[in-house]
Amino acid sequence: MFELSRQFAEEQDQSDPLKTHREQFYFPQRNGKDAIYFCGNSLGLQPKKVRPAIEQELTDWQHHAVEGYWNAENPWLYYQQYCSKPLIDIVGASQEELTVMNTLTVNLHLLLMSFYRPTKQRFKVLMEAGAFPSDQYAVETQVRMHGFDPETAIIEVAPRAGEYLIREEDIFEIIARESSSLAIILLGGINYYTGQLFNMQSITKAAHRVGAVAGFDLAHVVGNVPLKLHDWEVDFAVWCSYKYLNGGPGAVGGAFIHERHARDTNRQRLGGWWGNEESTRFKMEKGFKPKSRAEGWQISTAQVFNMVALKASLELFESAGMAALRDKSIKLTNYLEFLLKHIENIKFEIITPKNCKERGAQLSLLFHDKGREIQQKMTDAGIIVDWREPGVIRISPAPLYNSYGDVFHFYEIIANIDSNA
Template structure:
């Protein structure tokens, strides 16, 4: 597409947008009596309008049914996780048997590592990206210690080359090959939270398997942003949160994928919990954990209905819109954002996100050489909601479900005004 830096062009694109009706299905924060320019779906998605009615339905069922709501509610609570896992199949590229929603992201990461990180004296190392989100770093560090290893020798971090911001795929693959005799697990973020780089999941997974290691991914910034094919790519496990692009609400339930070759193996190690036990015998209350032969075999406790209901409501919109259509719009908007930012003069920043749209999602990370926090505050004062990440990045993410080309253009107008007054 050939872009034009004008409001008229942005309006024209919005008129052509087959997904434009979905914007009206979300509630925007207000700034000075107007909708804020909200480009922060990478951090917390907006509230869908259908969430209120969905919560009220569960409240009514709780009131009317009490404990009988587990089988007598409009949406029986016994199977509540499945109301979310079914719509996720197309988004994550997996069968419903390979998916579940439970707990939160880091809790799920720990549970998955307890299953998939099985170090031996020779094969004990974990490979991850340098600069991974802190919770991933903390989880890996403490898991390694839990198994009696020293993080200094057990954790390998892949860094960008000197003078570069992004990690080269060939460097990841070379290290996997080099450490093939000692590697137990490759654990990467699908998208690096800071740079916005989308990693080559199938290539990393294939290399890990050639090395005799498992491959797992934190897809916090991928889920609902970029469609993936976890089953076909042979990923062993993945975890994610649902409060970002999936619009599940603050602290919403997390998600997990376990490939069917592991999920269908009742003997595969995991920590047991009542809700992960085989349903046919769950209520016999007998000794002996018999896990479900699917990803739900990793569940621990009763479905968190009120922590799942907002995600369920949001996923109804995803099913209607379609993840492929959302991705196509996302590429167009982020490319437009990149084009507009390249027109700016008088402001000192660098886009450190890959310029290839296939190597990024909705997010562009703007690295400021100086005055970054000051500029972020000026954006905030002007009605823009984006986020700041130390030491110098403003992350800007137009979410295709509710953002418009006009949002992107108005962001550009405001930052151009800031630049002209710098």
């Protein structure tokens, strides 16, 4: 299927139906040419549409001031909806189940306040061992706020001895064992370190079977792998927009609340002006009346200048389509794996699942020795990848802007790295 030649990569790029999307992004420069950028799982590239999009909002602010909420080219009163509409297909939800607001961990705290309602008997939270630290901190502090000890309230599912990936049957075993005490399951849809994609549908079913809530941190999933959050009956999910969605550093986050919860205006939450029912919002009266949709969790006015880059990027996702992006992503990552198997000068092991259906656009290379030095040599050679302690280089060819040529050039460079120097 794959060939170890530059010609093969060039032929694949010529026939790539998404090849023109690459031209819509700026690449960092290294030694006078485009860097090989395989770090979209950390921060996506800047779409060329962003600058004119920001200029439009600046112009509208200049010309309209407060009346921009109604008279701007994109009226600010509804700005979050310009981002949530394209996300419908990306995450598999209806618009009433989606909102764009705040940042990931802020949204996680807000939704845990609504969905983590522990009792003396049912108070435990199931997480993956080695979850992203921010998720660990959020759950730890939420548990403490309810008067529980994280040591007993938080259960971690870990890989078995000598393994790097979490077995699905081990998740199910813990759910069954803790069925009467489990309040919520909170997993990263993709583990940031190993790149393992969890079966969110089956995990959600198992959670509901014992009366627990299923929530997911989708930071490494949204814009990477197609989702069907509504059909899978996921209770809630949160994500950031600066990775695969290319929303810019610190970009606005997003949240999904299943319609059965979104429509329940009696569900506990923190109230704010922008989450209040629009028909009564400007009456300026006491008494919070949340919208009967995910926007009922919004607190503050839409962050226009923190949403504009995301809006511009999502237009590219709409033209590409998640199905085509996923198809190219699988091919790119499989091609990368094929080439890595021909590397003999440096020693590493790929700890990401071999099955392409169990991973996204990332391969995690575990180095037992000199990994940091090798990553620096990649950087010096014009390759931008991501290092994570204690020993992983994460390589992520994003299908919206990376090419087969990028992957082959990466191989050519690292095949000549002297790991002993």
